Amino acid sequence: MAANGCKGRLLSLLDYRTEKYIVAKNKTVGVLYRLIQLSIIGYIIGWVFLSKKGYQEKDEAIQSTVITKLKGVSMTNTTESGLLMWGPEDYVIPPQGEAVLFVVTNFLETPNQKLGYCAESPKVLDGLCHQDGDCQEGKLVVSGHGLMSGRCLHRDENAPGTCEIFGWCPVERKFKPQSLLTNAENFTIYIKNFIHFPKFKFSKSNILETTDVSYLKCRYDEKLHPYCPIFRLGDITARAGYNFNDMATFGGSIGIQIQWDCDLDKGYSECHPQYTFTRQDITASNTIATGFNFRHARYFKNSAGESYRSLYKFYGVRFNIMVNGKAGMFNIVPTAISVGSGLALMGVGVFLCDMILLYILKNGTAYRERKFEGSQQTPESQSGILVL
Amino acid sequence: MAANGCKGRLLSLLDYRTEKYIVAKNKTVGVLYRLIQLSIIGYIIGWVFLSKKGYQEKDEAIQSTVITKLKGVSMTNTTESGLLMWGPEDYVIPPQGEAVLFVVTNFLETPNQKLGYCAESPKVLDGLCHQDGDCQEGKLVVSGHGLMSGRCLHRDENAPGTCEIFGWCPVERKFKPQSLLTNAENFTIYIKNFIHFPKFKFSKSNILETTDVSYLKCRYDEKLHPYCPIFRLGDITARAGYNFNDMATFGGSIGIQIQWDCDLDKGYSECHPQYTFTRQDITASNTIATGFNFRHARYFKNSAGESYRSLYKFYGVRFNIMVNGKAGMFNIVPTAISVGSGLALMGVGVFLCDMILLYILKNGTAYRERKFEGSQQTPESQSGILVL
């Protein structure tokens, strides 16, 4: 008997139980429910699957290496520096081909600075003085260039002067805005970008896999040469919406974004880099943060072993190559989450339609009695939330 | 007749079918089910929506550009280097305003090194010797400074000596810890940070959009000037919990994290940077990795064209500006996933209550018979898992 009961129990495990429905021949609610069903199905297929690719596992942790190389020469002629020939070894800072690099377009040389005494620059507010008492001996000039000696230097006694300082003399003079490396816009930058998606073990490069050496004689163009990794600097700024020579005088910052949106379900060859160019030192109405410059010193020693230096104030365009990307590949987990939660939304539609059928329509009481078997309560007691 | 059947079928598609429920007048299970319902609704509203903002699409792939500029001067006076005036062009390495920068706070100069023969430093274990046989000619000293000549140099015959090497001579002497750029803590760093969220095409900068030039005379303070992008180095280390001068002698590494948590539903102006400062070269109980230094050489040529150099061992504080952020904006997909899976959790509550009602409570058999219509099995055969 016990064995028999056990067997019966096990067999009944294989009985199929299906929910009992009551049919409400109400076209209003019926149509409404069908519409809700259709819009949820449309949302799952159209939005979640086609537009957002909800069936794919995503890898947004792209690994990327960027190597850059510039080409081009330019000649400058200034009173301080004389004739100078600029090659990539001079105008690219740092020279080792980084993803963030600076191209000198303009400079101000202060040659042959030596440690000694001279007048502070009149640009430094804290260095202005009327008399020796304004220059406290042994104190550093705030945002200045050296240590005050205690003397105030003027051209004539009534005019305001500047404190005498101990520092690298002579101090840098004022800058007359002009663009010196005039053909910097013709320099080219060769960008090598190697990417890797660790989750999918997928690697690619922005350089076509070809053995044709003439390929690297190209210039990037969205339409003609979208896979060319060599860019003319003037074209880059033009694509960002700015004229290179306007940026060259005071400098600026350009972002080169390489976007990899790879649908790995479509295969290796369908994963391409897309380049976008934006100016980064200008936001909506922000003007005080524009421009880009820094100073650099080259040190020398004379035959007596004394140090002297050339101070350079470099203005230029900073290129910031940012690589961004995501790869997607079919995976059952996100598919299940997308389908499952889409289907679960149907419950909202059922709840809504039940409310209308049972409590808003005229013959709701009759439906309520049929739906809720064995309820002895007054009909109005079955509030909607009960069947949620 | 066929047309009629078809029409009837189509019309019946618009009938609404609703599940039939049986009402169990059992207050215990009823109260339990209400409690489960309330806690799931509370979880969806409170946790998923309010706390985690589950209704928002997130963009965590922030694009960021950081430009830095330091100001301040310092003077040092050492026996080897004499009087020196340090400006940003000297103490900031690299000078071009990167997000990772190093500020020299202490240094050891070994001036006028020439290629030649001299004794290896006694700090190099592999260079110690007692007799010439310890110094194998033509072999490089491991972790040392040059090539062994085969001679062992001692002051007196019994004391241990060091091998003679061919290399840049004289070798660097031992370092006496002291902090040389004493007012480095008063240097200021101006951080320009431009961010962009590509998914939402949203850009912003940490610099206020103002035309008021006096704005950039500020110093950052969480309370007084939270939007000031200019930081005093001493304040940065203090906020990280360390005294600048303690770090200055042997160097260290400070992380400046700029956090952008942008709720784009609230609008452009509600997206602010938040700065946090942490010391990075010290973890829980890790002391062997602290400090930061590196060597750099400046090359010169004398009038005969022979090279000589000054070797600098720089100690200092490395600042690493990291930008992190996410933006969220209302989107129907994550909302649907959150609501859908929240509602689906109700199924767990239903399963639990059914178990209690049908198999734990006394009059479960009666409920089972009402719930499962047409079952002819013995009641105990309907195990709980069946109705999952």
Add this chain to the structure above:
Amino acid sequence: MAANGCKGRLLSLLDYRTEKYIVAKNKTVGVLYRLIQLSIIGYIIGWVFLSKKGYQEKDEAIQSTVITKLKGVSMTNTTESGLLMWGPEDYVIPPQGEAVLFVVTNFLETPNQKLGYCAESPKVLDGLCHQDGDCQEGKLVVSGHGLMSGRCLHRDENAPGTCEIFGWCPVERKFKPQSLLTNAENFTIYIKNFIHFPKFKFSKSNILETTDVSYLKCRYDEKLHPYCPIFRLGDITARAGYNFNDMATFGGSIGIQIQWDCDLDKGYSECHPQYTFTRQDITASNTIATGFNFRHARYFKNSAGESYRSLYKFYGVRFNIMVNGKAGMFNIVPTAISVGSGLALMGVGVFLCDMILLYILKNGTAYRERKFEGSQQTPESQSGILVL
């Protein structure tokens, strides 16, 4: 009476309503439904929970700081440069211990360049000429080294020559491939990596927390010393599948990836770095992008104050240390989403089994009549989608 009704309504809120099922004693559908149930439960437990850890909140926004330090010396002897001793201050570019660093393995020095007139390099296509007319005076040589003077220089009148240019003379000669810093493969790199997961406020370093100073005398080895942060360069390239000396001649790029997969539910000590090494300048069949070199100039001034320079073309291996990681910790939100959407998938099974039971099996009509109470339509009008 009204109060009574209200009380009754409130009490009925605590009645428990459970769905009514009909039992279909059909073993085929029953077995199918059990199989679907089991595979969904198996999927939730096995895949979502165990394999993908769907119960954890993830933080993939790892913050990382990398500090590097190289050790080792090498000696070179070339006709142009003579005997040279290379230390880290010379062969590591940049010297300040960055995460992206370049180790010189080979170089070509062009010493004592002065601004003046000389023949363009025959490597520059645009500088080749047959007669003076080919060299337009005052025009820059494209991808060349200077400004054409208008003269064409040949050895004898019939052979092709190159244009005379104004630039840094003499120009760089052709490179004879050879590896100069022969023992560069024995250099060691000490990598300090500090990580932080902001979401969980979790910090760690790749350096063991020990006070044992001999620990840092180790060399990394996957099996013997997996927590040793010091790597021999030759071992790194060997692990990436390349011979160091093959890469040394023309240079290359190696990625050192530090992977942190931290299951924070398991505790602090169970979060380890894993190192992987890959060559980055070679993809599948891409050969034109391989190699790595750049030029750098050192400037000098003679006693007359005239500038001259040494131009270095550096070949070498670029190391790119990339830190990647994610941390996971139990959290109720992703658990709820995973469980909820897994359970919701059961609805798909119910739908499928209902279809088979009601419309495919022989006695479907009988089941339909029991399932849909009060339907007066012809049986075939109840198409499957109705009960979705």
